[in-house]
Amino acid sequence: MTKQTITLFQVSMILIGSIGIINHVIMIPMLLDTSGRDSWISIILVSIIYLIWISLIFIIYRNIKNEHLFSWLKNNFGKLSVYPIIFIVVIYLITIGVVALKETLTFFSFYLPETPHFVLGILFSMICLYNATRGIQSIALTTGVLLPIVFLLGFFVMFANVPHKDYSLLQPMMENGMKPVFKGMVYPAAGFLELIFILFLQHHICSKVKLYQLIALGMVIIGITIGPVMAAIIEFGPFVAANQRYPAFEEWRLVSIGRYIENLDFLSVYQWLVGIFIRLSLVVFLIPDLLSITNQKTRNGIMFAILSCILFISILPISDSSFYWCVSQFILPVSALGLFLFSILLIVFVWVAKFKKSS
Template sequence: MEKAKISTTQLFVLVVLFEMGSAILVGIAADAKQDAWMAILLGLSGGIMIFLVYHRLYIYYPDLPLTSYVQEITGKWLGRLIGLLYIVYFIYLAARVLRDFGELLTTTIYNSTPLFVINSLMIITIIYAIHKGFEVLARVGEIYFGVVYLTAILGMMLITFSGLIHLGNLKPILENGLKPVIKTFLSQTINFPFGEMVVFTMLLPFINDKKKAKIVCLSGMILSGINITITVVVNISVLGVDLFRRSNFPLLTTIGRIQIADFIERLDVLFMLYLVIGGFFKIAIYYYAAVAGAADIFQISNQRKLGFPIGMIVLFASINIASNYAEHIKEGLVIVPTYLHWPFQIIIPCVLLIIAFFRNRTKKKSPS
């Protein structure tokens, strides 16, 4: 592991930027229609419970990342295999998010630019950032956190002053009962974005105040969950349920409708900055977890040697992951949650915790 240390504030910022990353970009929980906000809040509650599993594992092994303590729990060879699978999982998710933001840019302002060029520029920037070290990424996060929030507040004010919000679009509440909300919660929102906190099992050893890891991460999850819920409520209020479900990028469609005094309009390009910053940090964190995990599994002392090769894998995977955006979205909503998210975010960590509990039951309990 890199000898990095980050403050509680930096961890909080990274959690918020990571969680909001691509969740504010796509039409999250759209299957629940006007009750999407309920599915998101349920997902937040489930995500918090899952994170408590990750945190309990962290208490047992406070100085080790996931790829190391899985070897302590299950044995060297099985642990290395599970760790390797997690590395592939992180690379795959980094590629998915990179594709999301590449599609965003190529379908809006760079519609004559090949997807490969856009994705290459993004991944090269991320490779450079990670090469400078995780502490540098955390400090940059502190700077951009303010930019993201100022942009979000400005956007909310402009949407409100434009008179675009019609809260009647949120009715009738529970038109089809709780079933669609529960189904969306179990198939989407518990995993995306809240279950994705599994990546922080690779990063928690870096925090300089270990006793505050739990409250910091939970605070970041709650804040980002509230922000995502507000974003979805605004999108549905402005666009209506049908357009919200059909739009590839609902937030961008909402921002594009801002028009004040025939003067302030076409602000979607400005808010691209907000979305790209979130995407940058989400990809960077997944990518860093993959690099650090690979260095740990293969016992490579200088993990920077792995930066460029893994970056290239992420880049080419993002291009070849699906033949078009519709296929990419379908894969993300139908296949990935069942066959990847549930095993890697919920099932494996819970099994690891049970084994770790019995292995450590005679040891003195660490303070939580």
């Protein structure tokens, strides 16, 4: 398979689209359940740590020098140290793929209640599989076409709902102390730390990455996280918002144009479809790419097997409340902790490799 390259801007668009489905949608009810009115404070506090953490990612990137991450680890530390890490990363990618697809099937059951999840899952999976098999350039190009419309719709709903916003609902701040604020920080962190995916894609980036570019990307991700959280609180109030399954999309139900045009929440379907399309395509593409498999037929076979596994788990008869509990109490907290520890492990590997070269 010929190596495909893309620009940093294209990688940024992919990451914004992929992280957006988590931080802009899926984690919001969990954050509101935990931190309530102070959810936006949780995001601000974790954002400070996040921007500092980005500098660690840049140090790792600069030392690996656009080499395939796991090839670099294998060359410097041997296969035995790399394979356990790859195994854990693959399990993680499959897990976040399951979360994304399961949440998508739940969301679409509101609009297509009589359509079996299996049918919807196959349709989504086939489209994402085709995109992933075409390579990272296909993912980048489709993202470049679809994501700007998502941004435009986001700005539209933001300005259209200005009459419904009451900023006094953001106060009083920290009425229950700092404990709920600290507990809620883990949810946006789970999405923020997915910026580490840029290390998984760095061998496809055709230009040098600079620190200010990573910080700018981080700021955009912070923006798409804090925006819908604050909007949910000031439009519905913290208690009503916390009881909603997808507060970011409930905001569409408030939108009206003049006296006769309303019920525009169908536009949220497009936003969700773009998010799941980018995220699932990226997850399925990354697994054989991280395994350094170059034979196209083998890559396609692995992608098909991975997506079949994701689909099978997603359509298991698990209640939405049980799945919600699993994601909020286990998957997102473990993801946040795991990605942070992985970044620390990589920085240790970088320092050890530098010490070995200097000695």
